[in-house]
Amino acid sequence: xxxxxxxxxxxxxxxxxxxxxxxxxxxxxxxxxxxxxxxxxxxxxxxxxxxxxxxxxxxxxxxxxxxxxxxxxxxxxxxxxxxxxxxxxxxxxxxxxxxxxxxxxxxxxxxxxxxxxxxxxxxxxxxxxxxxxxxxxxxxxxxxxxxxxxxxxxxxxxxxxxxxxxxxxxxxxxxxxxxxxxxxxxxxxxxxxxxxxxxxxxxxxxxxxxxxxxxxxxxxxxxxxxxxxxxxxxxxxxxxxxxxxxxxxxxxxxxxxxxxxxxxxxxxxxxxxxxxxxxxxx
Numbered sequence: 001x002x003x004x005x006x007x008x009x010x011x012x013x014x015x016x017x018x019x020x021x022x023x024x025x026x027x028x029x030x031x032x033x034x035x036x037x038x039x040x041x042x043x044x045x046x047x048x049x050x051x052x053x054x055x056x057x058x059x060x061x062x063x064x065x066x067x068x069x070x071x072x073x074x075x076x077x078x079x080x081x082x083x084x085x086x087x088x089x090x091x092x093x094x095x096x097x098x099x100x101x102x103x104x105x106x107x108x109x110x111x112x113x114x115x116x117x118x119x120x121x122x123x124x125x126x127x128x129x130x131x132x133x134x135x136x137x138x139x140x141x142x143x144x145x146x147x148x149x150x151x152x153x154x155x156x157x158x159x160x161x162x163x164x165x166x167x168x169x170x171x172x173x174x175x176x177x178x179x180x181x182x183x184x185x186x187x188x189x190x191x192x193x194x195x196x197x198x199x200x201x202x203x204x205x206x207x208x209x210x211x212x213x214x215x216x217x218x219x220x221x222x223x224x225x226x227x228x229x230x231x232x233x234x235x236x237x238x239x240x241x242x243x244x245x246x247x248x249x250x251x252x253x254x255x256x257x258x259x260x261x262x263x264x265x266x267x268x269x270x271x272x273x274x275x276x277x278x279x280x281x282x
Contacts, residue, residue, distance in 0.1 A: 016260020038221030061092030103203025201227030
């Protein structure tokens, strides 16, 4: 395809326009990679209640057969993302891949199975220590712990001042994590304690190498997506085109400032994916 469909939102940067043009020109040699929370699913006060936008699965099912692969890259356990996304057993999504825990876990739709390494021992140690640790530093009021299997997250969104609670917890939790060989991944009113060694950038780069993709579109909404943005930017310096999409901008200006295209949350991301799928089918 030599020109953009008139209703497809345009990247504001030259590199983004080049990346989108490359995807439109050679979709079967391109990968579309997406974060889950905040990109395909709205951010909600209780992460256990998060579900993919109602239009996400139809849009992905229309898009996936037109490209080399669609990958969902998330900090959630892969199986949880599959359940909350409603991705299993959907015609058109046979080759969807979900890379959970920042790539430490992998679910392939073609087999319906999750592959994962053994749990890092530091996670079990922090799981036992974290409630008492938060109590000892007076941080319980308005904060709560999310169990993520291979990681633990401390949320501050319900605190009276979420930003102040986040700032106050960041250094103490970093110390706790370091004592047990873990790291802290900051997000939107959340601090996640997880094993080091992988992030969304590593997961994306390895998947692109595996698929031999010549072009990539990556969409995310949070600080954890900066590593994936960096992986796409690195590919662009090597002459391989890519598009960076930010889902929303108010809470994470660092991401929006590096994006080629900013869309207003999951509803606009899903609409964009549906338009892209229609363009590729045409």
